[in-house]
Amino acid sequence: MPIVRVEIAKGVATAEQKRAVIRRMTEVLVEELGRDPEFVFVLIDEVDTDNWGRKGRSLTELWAKTDE
Amino acid sequence: MPIVRVEIAKGVATAEQKRAVIRRMTEVLVEELGRDPEFVFVLIDEVDTDNWGRKGRSLTELWAKTDE
Amino acid sequence: MPIVRVEIAKGVATAEQKRAVIRRMTEVLVEELGRDPEFVFVLIDEVDTDNWGRKGRSLTELWAKTDE
Amino acid sequence: MPIVRVEIAKGVATAEQKRAVIRRMTEVLVEELGRDPEFVFVLIDEVDTDNWGRKGRSLTELWAKTDE
Amino acid sequence: MPIVRVEIAKGVATAEQKRAVIRRMTEVLVEELGRDPEFVFVLIDEVDTDNWGRKGRSLTELWAKTDE
Amino acid sequence: MPIVRVEIAKGVATAEQKRAVIRRMTEVLVEELGRDPEFVFVLIDEVDTDNWGRKGRSLTELWAKTDE
Incomplete structure (x- = not known):
């Protein structure tokens, strides 16, 4: 019954x-x-x-200069 | 001094x-x-x-077919 | 399919x-x-x-003096 | 390699x-x-x-009456 | 620079x-x-x-009867 | 009424x-x-x-070789 949360910067992933x-x-x-996929949850949080x-x-500041 | 977080899908709850x-x-x-309500916090996160x-x-895909 | 998380201080709740x-x-x-209980999850996190x-x-310091 | 998350009410902080x-x-x-700043992350979550x-x-209700 | 968190029940995964x-x-x-692995973090939380x-x-109660 | 969470590796901080x-x-x-300290919460999570x-x-593997 796992729960996965993924935090990514807004704009780095398409639908x-x-x-x-x-x-x-x-x-x-x-x-x-060996988890049952019926009860595997993945939540994506896109952070400004x-x-x-x-x-x-x-x-915002860091990426204005370099590419991460 | 409990903190409660509730994650729900966006659109399933009115104000x-x-x-x-x-x-x-x-x-x-x-x-x-027996907690003091003064220090009970509830945060709701509405997830796309x-x-x-x-x-x-x-x-989005799952609900296009069935009603959960 | 909501997920609830409850953070409480360790020791304030029995099993x-x-x-x-x-x-x-x-x-x-x-x-x-109106959520289906089959897919309602509650996680309790007991914080030291x-x-x-x-x-x-x-x-620890605050409760040494008063009862919150 | 610490990760800090800050939850604040939406509108209380400017950029x-x-x-x-x-x-x-x-x-x-x-x-x-003594952490290396290269690996210190701070995420701010502005909650409605x-x-x-x-x-x-x-x-929303509480602040309609008083100032927190 | 993504952060992944995985919540699983305690005891379902070996080291x-x-x-x-x-x-x-x-x-x-x-x-x-296309993220740089140098900045991909994965945190596993094993919940009692x-x-x-x-x-x-x-x-604890549910698994006493069935296998999830 | 902000809530701060700090995730650090277990063992890097004394009491x-x-x-x-x-x-x-x-x-x-x-x-x-300008927040009221009465309602500023800080939670520290020490991750194995x-x-x-x-x-x-x-x-565990990375630190066996280098110092982060």
Whole structure:
């Protein structure tokens, strides 16, 4: 009955890519832990780059200069 | 000083229903655990159905066919 | 398909009380939002009082003086 | 490699204030725990006041009367 | 820079299985979203079966009867 | 009424250091956002190094070789 949460920056994944993440993360738990897929949940949280910081700066600032 | 978080799919609750959830979840913790309601917090997170998967598919896909 | 998480301080609830919280939180979502109980999940997280702070002090310190 | 999450009510912080929170929270973990800032993450979650309850009422209702 | 959290019931995964979950969840984000593995984090939270409820009962109770 | 959660690897902070983190994280929210300290909560979650992965390996494995 696992629950998976994935936090990614807003804008890095299309709807198609999010579907692939949901499908494959579920497979990992079915194949590696023998879980019933009926009860495997995957939630994706897309975080605004103003609201995600690394080394003291927001991703908005960091990504203005480099590509992560 | 409990904190409750409720994740529901976006669109399944009206503002009125969310108020009822907040009120009753608080009552549960006051009545069952003797907590001071002043310090009982309830946060509701409404998750886009594209971003919530079960058995490897998004709720958007699953709910297009059935009613959960 | 809601997921409820309840954070409480470690030691404030017995096994019996936790069962009551699980049962009643589930009822709230069934009765107020019409959710199917088969897919209502409640997770309880018991946090050490050294690891929970309010107004800049840990609950261990705060509760040494008063009863919250 | 710490991860910090900050939940605040939507509307209480400007972009400028959020940048200050990210910068200073990172400093706390670098200075107090000796963590490498390269791997200190801060995520801010701005919660709608309809979706945040205290003492059984939403912040929308509570703040209509008083100032927290 | 994604963060993945996996909640599973305590006891369903060995150390070996948890390593496989970490490795494969990381691969999913690298392959599907093009993320840099250096900044892909996976956290596993093993929840006591007394503290995880479904349909109003704890997993401890549910699993005493059936196999999920 | 902010809630702060800090996830750190188990073993990187003493009780004394955790108290400092709680105190200073609270100060950040009081000073930068003007929040009332009475309602600033800080929760620290200490994650086992077997349960925290980066670049597809657990911290237990990564730290056996280098210092993060």
